[in-house]
Amino acid sequence: MRPFTCVAISVSCALCAGPLWAVDFQGAERIDGVLPDTFFERNVRVATDRAGNWVAVYERLNQSGSFQYDIAAIRSDDDGDTWSDPTFVNSNSGDTRDDTVPQIATDGDGKWVCVWKGDHNTMGNYGIFTAISTDNGATWSDRVELDYTSFDPFNPYVDYPHVASDGTGNWIIVWQTHQPSNPPTMGVDQPLSIAYSVSTDGANWSTKQKLNSTGPSNHTAYVASDREGTWICAWVSTGADGQDPPDIVYSRSTDDGDTWSPQTLVNDQLIMETGVRDTPRLAADGNGNWVIVWDGYYADGQRYDVYSAYSDDDGMTWSNRKLLSTIPPKSDDDVNANIATDRNGRWVVVWQRAGSANYELYKSESSDNGATWTTPTDAGLVADNNNSLHDWGPSIATDEDGHWAVLWHTEGNAQLDLWRSISGPPYPGTLTLTTPNGGEKWKLGKKGTIEWKSTGNTGGKVRLELFRFSSFVTTMKASTDNDGLFRWRVPENYSEGDGYIVRIYSKNNFNIRDRSDKEFRLKSPD
Structure with missing residues (x-):
């Protein structure tokens, strides 16, 4: 297999106590170096096949064209240092409707799948679309819509899709959609449900099914695989514990999405608490360890923070929540957390801090599978030290061989632009x-x-x-x-x-x- 450098200390090997290394990101650089340009670029997501190829997808708007967002892709073959010119993912690029919130995954064997919310018709309806690349993001297939009409033909509403692969040919897409009334009624506001679809080739998808088992409102789903047979989908559910505050819940599948366990609170510590929870994200190391992160606030106020919980039994049970965003001032919000692991002991979380003056990115690391975390730092993740730019929506990926990349977009100077920061392996052999x-x-x-x-x-x-x-x-x-x-x-x-x-x-x-x-x-x- 491809060699890797590891920071985990094996519980079976007391001698494996070498020095831990930090994922030190280099100085941030703008991906497109030409300023000013006529494009707005935002909401980027990045993935790697662990074989030297990296692909990022994002929303791109041409201010001199249709003034609508399309889905674009860029590629890197030097571990995120430099990136190609963009190509369009959505085959309807240049139309008069927005295509937004893209996500990307790869099977590590030459196939990449992008999923996003796009224009269904001219009546203001949207659908969930996918496209495939088999040349590391250089070209993409025609878009394919995942049919939503069986859920709510009168008031279709879909959003926030996410896709994952287990690396052995299985793919799962999840998203939020309206749950139909029985019978469906025109103009009735329906509760939100989590839908999912599975595929064994990334091209042909099953009829959508409902994943959540309870709760009047379920949204912002995220699915991940440990590449060893276990899948977990986490999302936000209002009323999951009989109370109104949104909670983080999850469901497991061990048969590639054919069946799912009943939705369960991440931990009982959340029960009966006031506040808001949002945007869960997951990662797994293939050895039974999972870490989930989310943002929200609890009874202590209305400032958003980033929290985590870990599982060491393949997602069957979870630890109590742990606060990651421990840096002052308490008046700032910490949101939009994302997580990645090298599957060898290192876990890194990145997020966005929304301050009164500007927005910045921070990261924290764990070398004990999420039990403890380092003090957050913004080193190497600041696009502009003069604070004229806001840093938004970080996405993180690692090739499990010591290389890490964070991509995000900035707002400022009448521009929305993509930036990146990278980290390489510290060892010479x-x-x-x-x-x-x-x-x-x-x-x-x-x-x-x-x-x-x-x-x-x-x-x-x-x-x-x-x-x-x-x-x-x-x-x-x-x-x-x-x-x-x-x-x-x-x-x-x-x-x-x-x-x-x-x-x-x-x-x-x-x-x-x-x-x-x-x-x-x-x-x-x-």
């Missing part, structure tokens, strides 16, 4: 495990071959460990020469079956490590 890397069959009582490649300064010794289904099994070798080859005899009493992986660590720096890309099998020698 990499380890790449090549064998076993998925599909091998090792016989009990026989020797299995472990092979790896080393580049840069990784030290003269490595450590090898065996895991099964993400749980530690044994230390295969506490220290062996970093020569790319080790033969290990499999104990005869080990359990047969799938789910095994090998992890390799540099003895010189345990933050440099790799693991099997996919699982291998132990079998009887007969």
Whole structure:
């Protein structure tokens, strides 16, 4: 697999206590360097395929043209440092209606799906649309509408779609829509529900279904996959606990969206509390750890803050909320949080602070799966130190190989423009495990071959460990020469079956490590 640098400290390995590194973003730069221009650019979202390709989608308005927003895409192949000229995603670009709130996801295998809210017809109705790119965002298919009429044919209202992939061909889109009355009645204001649709190729989508199980108003849904079979959708539900204040709720699926668990409050700490909760966002590391972030306020006032909760049992239960936006002054609002993880121990949250003078971006990091967080900082995330620009709506992504990118838009000087800030890996060397890397069959009582490649300064010794289904099994070798080859005899009493992986660590720096890309099998020698 692609090598990565890791900041997690494995609970099975007391020696893996190398120094933690910060995701230090470099100075912010405007993506389009020409000023002034005739375009408004806003609401950007970024994703990466973890193979060197990054794609961002956003709303783009041509002030000298139709004065309507279209969906544009830009690409980077140098870890977010430079970006291509934009191409249009929506095949109806240049019409007289807005296309807005785009989201993007990739399967990491060449396919990208963009979803957004767009013009359904000339009567003021909107629909949810998708388009596919198979050339890393350079070109896009014609848009396809996800039919909404089965929900509310008289008063269609759809908004805030979100898309996710599990990396194995499965895709899920969620969005908010009106729940129909029975029978549907013209002019009746219907409650909001969460709709979802699934696909096994990103092109053909199932008939939409209702996801939420209760609550008169459900909105702002976000779906994520741990790429290990679990999906979680979180959203805002009013009246979920029998009270009016909006709460953060979630639902799980372990069959790729075929069925979903009943919606559940993220934690009981939210019950009976006053205030407002909004815009949940999720990330998972594939090892049973999930972190959710949201913004809102509670009984202590009406200032918005950013909060988080974590789960270490694959989303079955969640911790109490934790305040992330701990910096003064208390009169400023902290909103629009987004989260990403490198799946190796590092979690980063970015958000927007709305102050009385200007808006700025902040970040906080966790290296213990969301239990604790660093003091927020705006280092490297300020578009204009002279405070003439407002920073809005950050989106964050990582290639899980040490590279991170934050994209956002600024407002000021009669312009809406895209900016970016990036962070690279701090270590000079990499380890790449090549064998076993998925599909091998090792016989009990026989020797299995472990092979790896080393580049840069990784030290003269490595450590090898065996895991099964993400749980530690044994230390295969506490220290062996970093020569790319080790033969290990499999104990005869080990359990047969799938789910095994090998992890390799540099003895010189345990933050440099790799693991099997996919699982291998132990079998009887007969």
